[in-house]
Amino acid sequence: MANFKRKLHLFHSNKFVTVVNEAIEFFTQTPIHVLPPPDKFLGQGIYALYYCGNFEHYAKLSEINKASCELPIYVGKAVSPGWRTARINISKSPDIYRRLGEHSRSISQTLNLELDDFRCRFMIFGDIEADLIVPVEASLIRKYKPLWNSLIDGFGNHNPGKGRYHQAKSDWDVIHPGRIWADWLTGEAASLENLINKVHNEMDSLSFP
DSSP: OOOOOGGGTOOOOHHHHHHHHHHHHHHHTSOOEESSOSSOOOOEEEEEEEEOSOOGGGHHHHHHHHHSOOSOSEEEEEOOTTGGGTOSOGGGOOHHHHHHHHHHHHHHHOSSOOGGGEEEEEEEEOGGGGGGHHHHHHHHHHHHOOHHHHTSOOTTOOOOOTTOTTSBOOHHHHHSOOOGGGGGOOBOOOOHHHHHHHHHHHHHTOOOO
16 A cells, blocks of 8 residues: 555646636626626526626726726526536526526615616536536636625525524625515624625725736
């Protein structure tokens, strides 16, 4: 039996890094659409949301995106159940479109955001390329550090269901109240004042990537 040597088990591939970077470059060149996109389409993959409105605490982010949608406020993925085991036909499932619709409903329910102030872009992965969805999403989040991914958590949450309302409201629901099910949560949530201070600190540090 050989002694353990970590370097003999550690895999690294410059080719993999190149492919992920190629996907990110493609993503940044995809067209910008209103949220939700007006036409239903099929496919799973990666998407980003951009804020261009007048919510005072996101002023700097909005200013940047009004000029050009450069800094996403949220990056996510949309996949079908069973996608990892190839039990689905990914070309016949409107996963991205469906997920963008869910986000649109969440935003529309808030008391301080307007759906018309959001834009989106997305990238559809087909066949074997679908295996890149997770690493590309992670790379985009590391690259842009979207506010609703890295600082204000909870935007992508769903209704936890009966028997689970002892949880606390997410940071996102504290800053953007209005989702009906979030008002049923009884746990101790974060302070709005503290969250706003965190957002302001983040806005002060914003720059183009």
